[in-house]
Amino acid sequence: MARKLLLTHIDVPGINTFEVYRQKGGYRAVEKALKTMSPEDVVEEVKKSGLRGRGGAGFPTGMKWSFLAKPEGVPRYLVCNGDESEPGTFKDRYLMTYIPHALIEGMIVSSYAMGAHVSYIYVRGEMMPQIRILERAIAEAKQAGFLGKNILGSGYDLELYVQPGGGAYICGEETALLESLEGKRGNPRIKPPFPAVSGLYNCPTVVNNVESIASVVPIINDGGEEYAKIGIERSTGTKLISASGNINKPGVYEIELGVPVEEFIYSDEYCGGIANGKRLKAVVAGGSSVPILPANLILKTINGNDRLMTYESLGDGGFQTGTMLGSGGFIVFDEDQCIVRNTWNFSRFYHHESCGQCSPCREGTGWLEKVLHSIESGHGSYKDIDLLVNVAKNIEGNTICPLGDAAAWPVASAIRHFRDEFEWHISHASEAQSRNYGLAHYADPLEITAS
Amino acid sequence: MLNVKYNEQVEFPADLLARFAEIVSRYPEGRQKSALLPIMHEVQAVYGWLSVPAMDQIAAYLQIKPIEVYEVATFYTMYFLQPQGKYVLEVCRTGPCCLVGAERIMDHISQKLGVKEGEVTEDGMFSWRGVECMAACGGGPVLQIGPEYTFYENLTEESVDKLIEELRQKA
C-alpha cells in the first residue's frame, strides 16, 4: 500500500469535524510551529521538503515563500487558491469536503510562516457546500482556540475568511484571483510586480493552492527531510490525482510521486483499467491545459523508458513527445472517443473563459473554436489544420497570462499526435458524422507486447 | 423567491443587511468593495436574479459607483441578469463529462422540459443551461442547482427524470 499523508484518515467517520480530526492527531502541526518554531524555521522546513506548488505550475513552495517582501508596517497576506476550475481537476473539492480541517490547519501554519494576520481562502462560488463546510470548520477551530487572538498563548493572532468566486476559470490565475478578491472583474495583472511584492490591496501576498497548503501539515509534523524521502528526483512527496474519463474507478487518489503511469491506469489500487473492456487511446495527464498524449507515449517515453507520475518523467520529451503533471487532472480516453470533438470542446472552453484583455487570446481562442467546430461538423478543409497550428503558435507566448498558452497547447498537441484523425474528418466528412475514427495506429502497447 | 420586475425598486430586508455588514467586516477599512461578490450571491439567493435596482442598491450600500457593480455582474457566469426558472439545472458540458455522456444528458433535459438552453418552462419552474467544468469530473455527468449548488452526480436519463419529478413535487 502506498503511503498517504493527506488522505490518511479519509475513511474515519466524522473526520470532517474538529473533534475527530483532533483525536486523530490534527492541529499538532499548529502546536509544534507556534510553540517551538520561528516563522523562518517553518519556511526552512518547507524548503527542505522540496514541495512544489500543486496548483499546476509546480513552483517550489518554500522558495516562493522566501521571496515574500517584508516592509515595516505593511500587512502581508496569505491567499489560498481554491478556485479549482481546470477541467479534469477535482481534488481540492474532495479535500475541502472530506477533511476541511487539513486545509484550515495548513492555513494557520502557513499564515504564521508568512507573518500574516488575516488570510483568505478563495473558493469558486459554485462550491457553496464546500464554502459552508469550511466556514463551519473555521468556527470550530476558533472555538478551540486555534484561530483568533493570541493562539495557544503564543501571541500570534490570525483571522481566516472564506471568499466565494463568481464563476470564472480565469480567477484561478493568481493575479486575477486577487482582482476578484478585491471585488473587481477577474482580469489578470501584468507581472511584475509579482504578488510577493504587491498583491492583495497592493501588499505583499503569497497565493498557494489548497493541496499545497494542506501538504504543509505533514511537512511540519514529520520534518521536511522525511517528506523529501518520498518520491523521485525533484518530485517529492505525495500528490492528489483526479482521475476521470473512461476508467473503471474514477476518483481522487493520493499517490507517492513516481508511480508508473501504466500502474496508475491499470492497477485496482487506482483507476482499475479502461471501462467496458475497451482499449486506451489517449490521456491528458495534468488538466485540460497540458498536451494530450496517445497511448504509446503516455505509457513509455520516446526512449522506451516507463513513464512515471512525476514532474520530470511526464515532461520527458518536451512538447514533442511529452506533457506535464500540471494540476494532476488525469483524463483518460478510450478507443471510441473522438479527438477532434474533444479538442473542439476544450477550445470552446478557453474561448468562453478568456477574459478578453489581450487580442491574441481573445481573437485566437475564437478562431480555434470556430475552425475546430467546422472540421468536427464536416465542413473543414485540409488548410484548416495548418491554420489551427498557425493560430495556436500566434497565441502562445504573446499574452498577459498563461491562459493563452493553455488554449494553444491542447490544439497543437492534438494535431501533432492525431493529425491523421483530423485529416480523416476532412476526407470522410459525412462518415465522421456517424462514427468515430477509433484507435488507428495508436494500438495499446500493452496488447502489442501480449500478442 | 420574490418576484421582482426589471425596474421595480427593492428594499433589502434587515436580516439581509445584517449579512452584508458581517461580510464587510472581513476586510480592512476602506476595502469594503471586496464584499461585492459575496453580497451579490446573497442578493441572488433571495431574489433569484440581480435586477438593475438591486445592483444600484448594492452599489449604494458599498459606496461604489453602480457601473462597478454592473461590470462585475456581467463578467462572472453565476450572476443572473434576467429572471430564471425556480430551479436552474446547470449541466457540465466540458470535455471529461462529455467522455461519459454529458451531451446525451443535456439533450434529454431539453426534451424532458420542452425548452431550449436558457429558456424558462411555461410554469416558471425550470430552466437549464450548460456550464463549464464544475470540478466534479470523477462523478460525471453532473449537474448543480443553485442557490445552494447541490450536486447530482453520475446522471442517467432515469435519475434526471426522477430529480425533475421530485423538484416538481416539492413546489
Ligand SMILES: Cc1cc2nc3c(=O)[nH]c(=O)nc-3n(C[C@H](O)[C@H](O)[C@H](O)COP(=O)(O)O)c2cc1C
Ligand atoms: C488560467 C489559469 C488558471 C489557473 N487555475 C488555478 C486553479 O484553479 N487553482 C490553483 O491552485 N491554481 C491555478 N492556477 C495557478 C495559479 O496562478 C498559481 O500559480 C497557483 O495558485 C499557485 O499555487 P501553488 O504554487 O501552490 O501551486 C491557474 C493558472 C492559470 C494561468
Ligand code: SF4
Ligand atoms: S491571456 Fe487571455 S485570459 Fe489571460 S489576460 Fe490575456 S486575454 Fe485574459
Ligand code: FES
Ligand atoms: S468536466 Fe464536468 S465536472 Fe469537470
